[in-house]
Amino acid sequence: MEGLRLFSELVLMPLVAFVVGMAMVLMMRRIAARLQRRIGPPLLQPLYDIAKLYAKTTQVSHGLIHDIGIVMAVGGYVAAEILLPVPGMNGIADKADLITLMYVMMVPSLGLALGVGQCANPNGSIGIARALTAMLGYDIPFVIVVFGVAWHFGSTDLIDIIGRQQAAGPGGWGIVQMPLLAIAGLWAMHASLGKQPFEIYVAPAEIATGPMVEMGGKFLGGLFVMQCFQFYTQAVLYVALFLGGGSHWIDLLVKAFAVVAIPMTIAFLFPRYRTEDMLRILWKWPVMLGLLGLAFVM
Amino acid sequence: MKRLEQIPVKGEGRGNPLARVFDELTNFCRSRSLFILHYCTGCGAIELPPAMTSRFDMERLGIQPMVTPRQADILLITGYVSIKTLKRVILTYEQMGAPKYVIGICSCTVNGGMYWQSYATAKRLDEYMPVDLYIAGCMPRPEAVIEGMRHLMRRIENGEARGWEDYYRRYDHYLGNQQALFGDDWQTPTDVIAEARHYGLLGEQTLGPHTELLQQVQRPLEALEMRLGHGPEHES
Numbered sequence: 001m002e003g004l005r006l007f008s009e010l011v012l013m014p015l016v017a018f019v020v021g022m023a024m025v026l027m028m029r030r031i032a033a034r035l036q037r038r039i040g041p042p043l044l045q046p047l048y049d050i051a052k053l054y055a056k057t058t059q060v061s062h063g064l065i066h067d068i069g070i071v072m073a074v075g076g077y078v079a080a081e082i083l084l085p086v087p088g089m090n091g092i093a094d095k096a097d098l099i100t101l102m103y104v105m106m107v108p109s110l111g112l113a114l115g116v117g118q119c120a121n122p123n124g125s126i127g128i129a130r131a132l133t134a135m136l137g138y139d140i141p142f143v144i145v146v147f148g149v150a151w152h153f154g155s156t157d158l159i160d161i162i163g164r165q166q167a168a169g170p171g172g173w174g175i176v177q178m179p180l181l182a183i184a185g186l187w188a189m190h191a192s193l194g195k196q197p198f199e200i201y202v203a204p205a206e207i208a209t210g211p212m213v214e215m216g217g218k219f220l221g222g223l224f225v226m227q228c229f230q231f232y233t234q235a236v237l238y239v240a241l242f243l244g245g246g247s248h249w250i251d252l253l254v255k256a257f258a259v260v261a262i263p264m265t266i267a268f269l270f271p272r273y274r275t276e277d278m279l280r281i282l283w284k285w286p287v288m289l290g291l292l293g294l295a296f297v298m
Numbered sequence: 299m300k301r302l303e304q305i306p307v308k309g310e311g312r313g314n315p316l317a318r319v320f321d322e323l324t325n326f327c328r329s330r331s332l333f334i335l336h337y338c339t340g341c342g343a344i345e346l347p348p349a350m351t352s353r354f355d356m357e358r359l360g361i362q363p364m365v366t367p368r369q370a371d372i373l374l375i376t377g378y379v380s381i382k383t384l385k386r387v388i389l390t391y392e393q394m395g396a397p398k399y400v401i402g403i404c405s406c407t408v409n410g411g412m413y414w415q416s417y418a419t420a421k422r423l424d425e426y427m428p429v430d431l432y433i434a435g436c437m438p439r440p441e442a443v444i445e446g447m448r449h450l451m452r453r454i455e456n457g458e459a460r461g462w463e464d465y466y467r468r469y470d471h472y473l474g475n476q477q478a479l480f481g482d483d484w485q486t487p488t489d490v491i492a493e494a495r496h497y498g499l500l501g502e503q504t505l506g507p508h509t510e511l512l513q514q515v516q517r518p519l520e521a522l523e524m525r526l527g528h529g530p531e532h533e534s
Contacts, residue, residue, distance in 0.1 A: 029357070033355070033357060036351065038351070038357060038358070039357075040357060040358065041357050041358065041360060042358065042360065044330075047327075048330040048331040048360055049360075051323075051324070052327045052330075055327060056397070057396040057497065058394075204365045208365045208366050209366065212366075214368055215368060216368035216369055216395040217395050220369055
């Protein structure tokens, strides 16, 4: 019985994450449209895009590593979903902790690097070099933030962190207890979502969408799926660390969508930083805020 | 009374009873999600920004711009195609993933337009690649572009926009026209005949005198030489 429950959770958690992630992608595109005084895409547009890409007749593969790279990119996030506790489902979150989750969340970028490497397109290589440089930029504030939160709650167990915040009520939420770390975390999250002004590795007008340049059909579809997972993972992790998790699903979804909406609203007002400018700003302000927040926590 | 060509000779032998439902669903998704690659060769390009931005907003129809041929569904040729440009257009077209659609915007793609007397301009785009839709005008307004897009969406939904199959089935014809323009040693990096064979689209006119000529002159692709620093022309 226990095994069946675990199995159903392992199937359901990524599935729910995918559906919610598609809604988040839709929200992002709608926000962009409204900011530009457009109407924006219809309700099921992310689904149409993914279905269409998987239904393409021609699927141009550049080799085995190209295929495996995409599987790693999606699989890394699928693994992250089952480590993220949501209301009613803990998956295997009690067997792993925040550190494991952080490692797993880096797998997609590395998978993408592998896959793009075999495409042998110079734009793709530049794109992936920039993506890994960007990872170097946002992971340092992110690690500081995670360390601060873990120190504050005296645990790296996400179930434990959420439980303590919910027991203490809104006054005990991470965002009230550690506001500086919360700001640094939001900043790092914005950068890791890869939207403007931190869009250096996509840069459509400059390096032709970088890592995605040789991706067509199901490969691009896989990356679209990955983007859905990415939005969901980042948002739910932020909610778990700073906004007391979700006591029930509506609570969690409202918080998660609000968390994604903030960086997206900022994003579409800005153009793009250069790589060195992005690293400079990420290593200066979020790191400084994070270290200051860490000092208060300790 | 039905015309003879419209009566199917034999049904598609697909065992799955849900195949038809699946096909219709696929066609619907294809028609609602179109990624365009705009090859802006001429003046028609100026009508695309208003069609995409706040005034007419093509994204509400599921149409959005993409930047590489691999990602795109529609190749949008906006204006006259010079012979030099046409080579790039064909390279781009062959790299796109099927099902792919070509839209010719402006009179110049239909019949050469005001460049009719130019020796350097390809007059009719559909002699060199199958064109699914022409939007005539000099230049067509954004309303016309969007109306054309909606027409294409209807055709895709009904499964009628199959111009890309024609390129494989009648490759000899298209290649002949290309050779007439670019010379006998014309070749592209994409092996169209092998693709036609792979997708089961080898028609009676896929192979012919022109493909024979191609196979005689075809040289295997070589990797570009990798080197750091400046090329030989900069050495001094």
